[in-house]
Every structure is written in structure tokens, then in C-alpha cells.
Amino acid sequence: MPPVQPVPVQPQIVYIPQPGPPGLPPPVAAQRGSSAPVLVVDNGAATVVEEPSQAVAARGGAGDGASAASGAPLGGGRTRAGMFANRSTTVPQGTLIPAVLETAFDSTRPGFARAIVSRDVYGFDGARVLIPRGSRLIGEYSSQVESGQNRALVNWTRLIRPDGVTIAIGSPAADTLGRGGIKAGVNSHFFERFAGGILQSALDIGVNLASARLGNGTVVVALPGTLQNSIAPVVQQRQPTPTLTVPQGRSISVFVARDLDFTSAEARK
Structure with a gap:
């Protein structure tokens, strides 16, 4: 009896659909009912999932977008908060000290200016008067005036309280609303x-x-x-520069440029 020739097995072709979004389980291929070889044809493109850090780096970083043009820091350095020390004996930066000019101002020559505080100024917590009314301000001004300038620039260097306490303030002059400089009359010559x-x-x-x-x-x-x-x-x-003049008695303010700490002076009382 001649031997029986084995019947050749035809390969099966199975199509796998395009994979879904990342995170979903891949589709299950059709179950094979026999041990016949299977030719797999994948029509979908490989999907690459980026890590958040890699995605930011690929787009140029967090500071290359519209926020960089506007100056808003994204992903920049970190700033730590701290406690405000000696709150009751400190006049914080940004405080406006109301005052009245005791001397007139003329920018023809550089010179000094003097003013007197018109209202009490309290500490950070509002519990204690640190700059009483009647305190004296000493400052200086320059004769350099630019064309079109109509505000006098005075730098207040020292504050003297009625009880003799003195402190270096190093703060600029402003008007009663806090705008830089003092409104002045202009002689354009x-x-x-x-x-x-x-x-x-x-x-x-x-x-x-x-x-x-x-x-x-x-x-x-x-x-x-x-x-x-x-x-x-x-x-x-013979081209003269404009001359600025401010009369005596003009209401002004001093914009405190740094924290003024009166702790040592208050401890002596």
C-alpha cells in the first residue's frame, strides 16, 4: 500500500485594525482554530507616547511661547516666603510718608531740600507710631533737567524725629498720589x-x-x-536748559524705597 501524501496547509491572512488611542488595551486578534501559519498585515502606524518632560523639551521649553514674550515666568526659579520680622517697629517698603516742603526748589543750581512730615506714620501692624507728625526730612536735588521735563526729582536721604531718632531713608520724592517727582513750574527760556x-x-x-x-x-x-x-x-x-521751580508749602510724599527698622530706637524708650 503506497504511503499517504500529507495535504499542504494553506496560510491564513488576518488583518489587524489600527490601534486605538494610548491607554486602551490593544485589540485581540482572531483566535486560530488550527496550527496553520498566520500572515499578519498591520495597516496602522505606530503611536508614540511622549513623556511630559520630553514633550516640553521637544517644543522648545516652557519659556519659548507667548508667556516668554509677556515676561511671565513658567517653570522658572522658586521664591521662598519668609516672616516679616519686627512688624510693629518697621515701616515697610512702599509706604507713602505725607509731608510739606519747607524750602522752595529751583533747579538753576543743585542744592538741598527740607520738608516736614504732616501726618503720623505707623508700623506694619498699625500698633505704633514710628514716624510722628513734625519729623523732618532732608534731601538733595540736581540741576540736570532734560527737555520736556516738568517734575522735580528730589532724593530724601535722612529723617529726623522730634525725639532725636534719626534714620537714613534713601527714598525718592513723589506727589500726594505716589507719582514720581514733584509737579513743578517750567521756565523754558x-x-x-x-x-x-x-x-x-x-x-x-x-x-x-x-x-x-x-x-x-x-x-x-x-x-x-x-x-x-x-x-x-x-x-x-547760548542754549539754556529749562528751569524747574517748586514753591514753599507744596504738599508732597516720600515713597519709602526700603524697610525702615526702628527696633533699636524703640527699645531704648
């Missing part, structure tokens, strides 16, 4: 600034008229161009 130009124009016109009336038979010694070149350096040297 209009006629002094343009007097040279007016004189130069008048001389040029006079030379031109004289040349036209005398005719060709008269020699004109001073020409308009020569006269203009000789006067121009003098005109440039």
Missing part, C-alpha cells in the same frame, strides 16, 4: 533760546537788502553765508 536765531536772521536780511539797493558798483564785505557761519557757534553756546 524761550526768548533766550531763540534770540540768537532771530538776530542771525535779521542780520542776514539786512545784508541781502543792502546788497540789492547798492547795486553792482558797491563791494559787500559781509556775505550772508559768512555771517551765518560766524554767529552759529555763539547761538549754540
Whole structure:
């Protein structure tokens, strides 16, 4: 009896659908009913799940978006909070000290200014008066004024209380609403600034008229161009800067630029 030839087994083709979103279990392939070989055809693309840190790095970091342009720090350094020490004996930064000018202000020359505190100023917790009314402020100002400036800049350097306590404050002057500088009157020296130009124009016109009336038979010694070149350096040297003036008795305020600690002075009482 001849041997029986085995029947060749045909391979089965099974299609696997595209995988779903990350996190879902992959689909289960169809169960094979026999031991026949299986050819698997995967039509889906591989899905890569990024870690949060890798995703941020791939996009250029947290500071490369719109928040970086606006200045808002994302993922930047950390700031630690601390306790405010000596709250009852400290005038915190940002406090406005109301005062009245005792001396007038004129920016023609640099000098010193003096003011007197008009209202009591309390500590951080409001329990104690640290800067009583009548305290004196000493400051200084500069004569450097820019064109268009209309506010006087005074730097208050020292505060003296009626009981003799003194402290270096190093704070700028402001108006009663806290705006930088003191509203001042401005003298722009209009006629002094343009007097040279007016004189130069008048001389040029006079030379031109004289040349036209005398005719060709008269020699004109001073020409308009020569006269203009000789006067121009003098005109440039006579350009005064604006002068700011503030009258005596103007209500102002002092913007405290740093914490003022009166602990040692209050402990002596």
C-alpha cells in the first residue's frame, strides 16, 4: 500500500485594525482554530507616547511661547516666603510718608531740600507710631533737567524725629498720589533760546537788502553765508536748559524705597 501524501496547509491572512488611542488595551486578534501559519498585515502606524518632560523639551521649553514674550515666568526659579520680622517697629517698603516742603526748589543750581512730615506714620501692624507728625526730612536735588521735563526729582536721604531718632531713608520724592517727582513750574527760556536765531536772521536780511539797493558798483564785505557761519557757534553756546521751580508749602510724599527698622530706637524708650 503506497504511503499517504500529507495535504499542504494553506496560510491564513488576518488583518489587524489600527490601534486605538494610548491607554486602551490593544485589540485581540482572531483566535486560530488550527496550527496553520498566520500572515499578519498591520495597516496602522505606530503611536508614540511622549513623556511630559520630553514633550516640553521637544517644543522648545516652557519659556519659548507667548508667556516668554509677556515676561511671565513658567517653570522658572522658586521664591521662598519668609516672616516679616519686627512688624510693629518697621515701616515697610512702599509706604507713602505725607509731608510739606519747607524750602522752595529751583533747579538753576543743585542744592538741598527740607520738608516736614504732616501726618503720623505707623508700623506694619498699625500698633505704633514710628514716624510722628513734625519729623523732618532732608534731601538733595540736581540741576540736570532734560527737555520736556516738568517734575522735580528730589532724593530724601535722612529723617529726623522730634525725639532725636534719626534714620537714613534713601527714598525718592513723589506727589500726594505716589507719582514720581514733584509737579513743578517750567521756565523754558524761550526768548533766550531763540534770540540768537532771530538776530542771525535779521542780520542776514539786512545784508541781502543792502546788497540789492547798492547795486553792482558797491563791494559787500559781509556775505550772508559768512555771517551765518560766524554767529552759529555763539547761538549754540547760548542754549539754556529749562528751569524747574517748586514753591514753599507744596504738599508732597516720600515713597519709602526700603524697610525702615526702628527696633533699636524703640527699645531704648
